[in-house]
Amino acid sequence: xxxxxxxxxxxxxxxxxxxxxxxxxxxxxxxxxxxxxxxxxxxxxxxxxxxxxxxxxxxxxxxxxxxxxxxxxxxxxxxxxxxxxxxxxxxxxxxxxxxxxxxxxxxxxxxxxxxxxxxxxxxxxxxxxxxxxxxxxxxxxxxxxxxxxxxxxxxxxxxxxxxxxxxxxxxxxxxxxxxxxxxxxxxxxxxxxxxxxxxxxxxxxxxxxxxxxxxxxxxxxxxxxxxxxxxxx
Ligand code: ATP
Numbered sequence: 001x002x003x004x005x006x007x008x009x010x011x012x013x014x015x016x017x018x019x020x021x022x023x024x025x026x027x028x029x030x031x032x033x034x035x036x037x038x039x040x041x042x043x044x045x046x047x048x049x050x051x052x053x054x055x056x057x058x059x060x061x062x063x064x065x066x067x068x069x070x071x072x073x074x075x076x077x078x079x080x081x082x083x084x085x086x087x088x089x090x091x092x093x094x095x096x097x098x099x100x101x102x103x104x105x106x107x108x109x110x111x112x113x114x115x116x117x118x119x120x121x122x123x124x125x126x127x128x129x130x131x132x133x134x135x136x137x138x139x140x141x142x143x144x145x146x147x148x149x150x151x152x153x154x155x156x157x158x159x160x161x162x163x164x165x166x167x168x169x170x171x172x173x174x175x176x177x178x179x180x181x182x183x184x185x186x187x188x189x190x191x192x193x194x195x196x197x198x199x200x201x202x203x204x205x206x207x208x209x210x211x212x213x214x215x216x217x218x219x220x221x222x223x224x225x226x227x228x229x230x231x232x233x
Contacts, residue, residue, distance in 0.1 A: 002058070018208075031204075078152055087134070160188070
């Protein structure tokens with residue numbers, strides 16, 4: 001579904017992705033783990049089109065998309081849930097969700113709204129509340145819901161458990177699993193490597209802008225280097 005080859009990206013003259021290659025197959029959860037500053041968010045932004053690249057290719061369903069604008073990539077079926085949620089604070093929950101369906105304007109967004117309400121019933125109770133007044137957990141549900149409003153086939157999830165209470169982390173992980181069960185393909189960046197590996201099919205370990213290890217999530221989870229460096233075992 002997604003194929004990234006030899007991707008390079010820089011901030012000014014400082015290159016932070018040094019030729020990253022990865023793929024995500026239909027229906028998979030693939031997780032990208034790595035230390036702070038390894039380049040995970042930069043890679044997610046490069047795939048969604050908000051971070052320029054200096055070399056390499058990005059193919060989505062066999063089409064080269066690396067020159068496409070971010071909104072064209074959303075229209076093609078890629079949605080991103082950004083790190084830190086980035087909801088529109090002054091807009092209501094409902095309007096945040098409706099903005100997520102911008103690429104489908106003119107179409108019927110009713111089924112997508114109904115799906116978000118089914119996944120996150122708590123959002124309906126605060127439908128008219130400004131998003132800035134929501135708790136971190138509610139904002140995370142809203143950010144995921146907003147991304148789903150575009151009816152993506154590939155969801156890019158950047159640190160969805162960040163700053164959440166353990167019970168909410170479990171809920172978010174359960175939602176990610178259920179989205180996979182509904183057929184969505186997911187690329188997941190997580191600081192919480194143990195939780196991410198537990199729900200993922202495959203994993204890539206990013207080390208200062210390069211892929212170090214990659215493989216089945218279970219194998220990566222049992223790799224002594226990963227257990228020591230990322231799982232604290
Ligand atoms: P974290 O887990 O802390 O979010 P990350 O793996 O997502 O880290 P990135 O945020 O992609 O890493 O950062 C990769 C490198 O690029 C880091 O050295 C970071 O300092 C640098 N960087 C990130 N954003 C910018 C920016 N806007 N301008 C300059 N350098 C940046």
